[in-house]
Amino acid sequence: MGIQLYNTLTRKIEPFKPLEKGKVKMYVCGPTVYNYIHIGNARPVVVFDMVRRYLEYRGYEVQYVSNFTDVDDKIIKVAEGMGEDVKSLTERFIKAFHEDTGALGVKKADIHPRVTETIPEIVSFIERLVDKGYAYESEGDVYFRTKKFKDYGKLSQQSIDDLQLGARIEVGEKKENPLDFVLWKKGKPGEISWESPWGNGRPGWHIECSAMVKKYLGDTIDIHAGGQDLVFPHHENEIAQSEALTEKKMANYWLHNGYININNEKMSKSLGNFVLVHDIIKQFDPKVVRFFIVNAHYRSPINFSAEQLTSAESGLERINTTYTNLQHRLKTSADLGEDSEAWESKIEEHHDRFIQEMDDDFNSANAVAAMFDLVKLGNLYLMEKHTTKDVLSKFVGRMENMAYVLGMELGKQEALLDEEVEKLIQERIDARKNRDFARADAIRDELKERNIVLEDTPQGTRWKRV
RNA sequence: GGCGGCAUAGCCAAGUGGUAAGGCACGGGUCUGCAAAACCCUUAUCCCCGGUUCGAGUCCGGGUGCCGCCUCCA
Incomplete structure (x- = not known):
């Protein structure tokens, strides 16, 4: 029957048909790197790694791209607080990301683009939106004109009017409309910034993914994925930007994973109820963490x-x-x-x-x-x-x-035992032959203290580490 | 207020309208020198009330409870 998947865009299970036979273009929203990732951040990384592996197992050639947001308000704030420059902070946590997710059995993406390496594409993306009337400059910021994009709200199934009712209006608003979102942010003195037609500044959050998808995968891709909390506004805004510019569908399938909860509440950085992967893998084998995640359906919430x-x-x-x-x-x-x-x-x-x-x-x-x-x-x-x-x-x-x-390696335990242990095992085998069970049990206990468990089978004695 | 999700055994968790997968834990048994591992057996009127149907955990309506998005968040 072939692969069926749930598409957030249509809220239906649909048969998977790639744009090009045998090939899949897939983009997964990656982390903002100013801290170690917590287990909730790890879920989409693990789950979509599994999707990728499965697609590959089924014979597809997958082009897999996942970004790092390596400049934004929080990064700047954290860097400032630590007296560290933005670059070195983000490098540190990108490295940590690869270590943590690597431990969880996640394969690296084919490309891991970074915002700071995509600035020219982002600037030109925004320029073209301004040219088309979908964006406007306001006091050094550039905003997306949501009202002009007629499909706004199609992913989150909200009408633009309802969204407006719920939107919060900030003091000193520079936007035409509360739903408009920032594409380019005017830089403050001393902050990291880049030159642009609108003066020095840096990209807003949503534009990076649109620019990276276009740069590395093209106007339309097969699968765009991320956590459920990205449906609105992040993915909605990506669609608005990209489709306003290209006038083509951004992605055919939108996949969103459920949350990891703690005590039935969403684990999140802002709630402060998170468990870092970095820490949990000191207590549990990372493969156990992976198995725990993979053991539930990716769209169901799981309690941690x-x-x-x-x-x-x-x-x-x-x-x-x-x-x-x-x-x-x-x-x-x-x-x-x-x-x-x-x-x-x-x-x-x-x-x-x-x-x-x-x-x-x-x-x-x-x-x-x-x-x-x-x-x-x-x-x-x-x-x-x-x-x-x-x-x-x-x-x-x-x-x-x-x-x-x-994504779990089986039975990967060190094959080697030191000579002394080998000797003890052999001694125990002899003892059992001679029905000297007291000695045999003593050896078994001793090895157990060293975390080596013995099991006697009809084919001989087997050992394993615990 | 708008949009959406969830409620299945002690715990976790699947489930295409036809009388409830799987895992963990518990109890009993088999095997074993003893263990371990394994195997066998035992363990659910699927939140409540209506409705549709020959038949509903599964569809429809109404409750109740919990959660999420609408603001940075995976």
Whole structure:
């Protein structure tokens, strides 16, 4: 049936049809870099990384662009407070972003454009909007004339009149209309700024994405994604700017992920109830955090708590245990099983279901369920007296496929043990042969203290780190 | 005030109108020298009230509760 996805623009599930066969142009709004990212910021990064991986797994060539906002009010303020210049602050947190998201198994985008490296395109974008009458200069600022853009509100499904009622009017308003938003902001003395036809200043927030999308991906792209809180005003404004200029549809599909909540409230920088990825991965394996995120449907809100992560940790361990057991069996046992075809076709059924679930608006919650079903099947197979290399490899391969799409590496534990530990394990094997269980148990306890857990299987003793 | 979302077992979480996936936790059992892991069994009148239908968690109407956007926010 192919991939179906929920499009915020139409509020419907639609079949995915790329602009160009076999290719996908995708843009994800990235962070403003003045702090470490919190787990709520991490969600879209993880979730759309998964979307990208899945599209690639399904054979699409994906061009994936995600920006860094590396100049804005908050950055300037924070930099000032720290006595650091803007450039060095943003460099620091861009590096931290890559470290944190890398730990979460996120692949880098093909291009990570920055505002400060896109100024000429932004200025010319604004100039052309002014030329077309969609923007006006006012005391050194430039604003977008929302009233002139007839589709304003189409993404957030709001009428321009209702929006106006809700809009707050600031004192000393330089705008023609409260809904107008700033494209270019007049610089204050001493602040970072660039020259422009309207004097020194810097870009407003929304214009950067419009300019970057156009620069790197073109007038119309396939997928534009971000957090739900960006629907209005950010994405609405992007559409206004871009479509006013190009008179073409900016993106065919708009995808928005749900929030991560704490105590049922949105996690956000302004509420101050956030947990930094930087900190949480000191307590939990980053793969656990990834699994936790991927375990829910991307549009559902998820509540964050240590209990939930602990639960995810146990679930992931179940998957890993089966995976390592299958590999252990593959290495240590003979190639003697029967009914290979029957097992292999069952494995394929689970893989098919995985694909079907991911096709259905990236329903990773159900895809994970399919993976757990495969795990169960694997455990049943491991109970067979005789197994074949073919079936075992098939299990391992399919588990790896699924894990790749979800962005989790399986069973990646250091293969090496130091000599002393190796010796102890061997000594215990001998002790058990001699039925010296007291000694065997003592060794097992000792290794446990060193976080190495032993499991005796019919194919021999297996160890793992915990 | 406008727009939108959600309410499913102890916890988390899926669910195309046909009598409720999956995970975690709990209890019982099997296997094991003992464990661990695994396997088997047990655990839900799907917020309330109406309606449509042969049949509704799933559609419609009305409640109740919670949340989000409308201001920087993923």
